[in-house]
Amino acid sequence: MIVFEEALPPVMDMEAAKHWYKDWFNSPYYHLLYNNRDEREAASFIDKLLEYLRPAPGALMLDVACGRGRHSKYLADKGYGVTGIDLSEESIAAARKLENDHLSFYQHDMRLPFMVNYFDVVFNFFTSFGYFETQRENDNALRTIKNALKPGGRVVLDYLNSVYVAKHLVPSEVKEKDGVVFDIHREMQGRKFLKEINILDKRQLLRLSFTESVNAFRKADFEAMFARQGLVINDIFGDYHFNPYDEQHATRLIIVATKQ
Incomplete structure (x- = not known):
């Protein structure tokens, strides 16, 4: 199975969700999650x-x-x-x-x-x-x-x-890096891949949630x-x-x- 690891918003109102990438790509958790790319x-x-x-x-x-x-x-x-x-x-x-x-x-x-x-x-x-x-x-x-x-x-x-990713999508997984737990859920809705990332930062006792959305072109x-x-x-x-x-x-x- 492929783990959908693309650089794919906090869960918030619909208007903010349209611009999820502005907050997520500026987040230190984004860089922590994806710091193992080859x-x-x-x-x-x-x-x-x-x-x-x-x-x-x-x-x-x-x-x-x-x-x-x-x-x-x-x-x-x-x-x-x-x-x-x-x-x-x-x-x-x-x-x-x-x-x-x-x-x-x-x-x-x-x-x-x-x-x-x-x-x-x-x-x-x-x-x-x-x-x-x-x-x-x-x-x-x-x-x-x-x-x-x-x-x-x-x-x-x-x-x-998109065809390959849709066939091999991993629905959920949990990762922990540097005291931060990433509870990840993936699905396809219509013509988009959605990746919900629930974050627990044990060091700061902080919970956050982001949802990546990428077109299934x-x-x-x-x-x-x-x-x-x-x-x-x-x-x-x-x-x-x-x-x-x-x-x-x-x-x-x-x-x-x-x-x-």
Whole structure:
């Protein structure tokens, strides 16, 4: 069984629940829960991407939803000019400690325009898309990515494979890290994956609850979204080893597209 470990609101009123990511991504508990992600696998994936894309030396790159900037730094250390953007003020504050002549970070909402016709490559790693409540918002995020690219520039969007995840979803589990208990429940409601995270912090005698919500977009949904933005899909891969995408068996949906 797969454990649904994507970076997927406190339980509160409906309006606040629509913007769950603002509070959750700024929470120290978010970083504690997800601090065991395989950085070696991520580095290997990025190396394979660079071998595939063959960007020119010093190419300009944008990391959309960059988090604390570890993958942006990995790219910048290879000599590329890298900019990272993220909605989380806490994440960007941490990422700015990594800045250098090749690397800069900005707190920014991906639904809003950011630097037009500027970048050679835009990356959106590890299901850092599809959080928003409406299709218009998700289209706006993809439009930001498209507009940030130079003509002929390429985007790599790395998403979960919704069909596979739905079939292998683990309904519940409990994790404990550093005195914090995470009681996690997962389900699919309509076209969304919901992940309720009930937190007990034993050190502070504190209870909190967040619910991640991610759209269960499929290949056809992305094909339609990319077409609306004039992005031409070049390849779709099914995992971080670049095996072909197969809806029933692929763990990922990794799309490479070009701006015309």
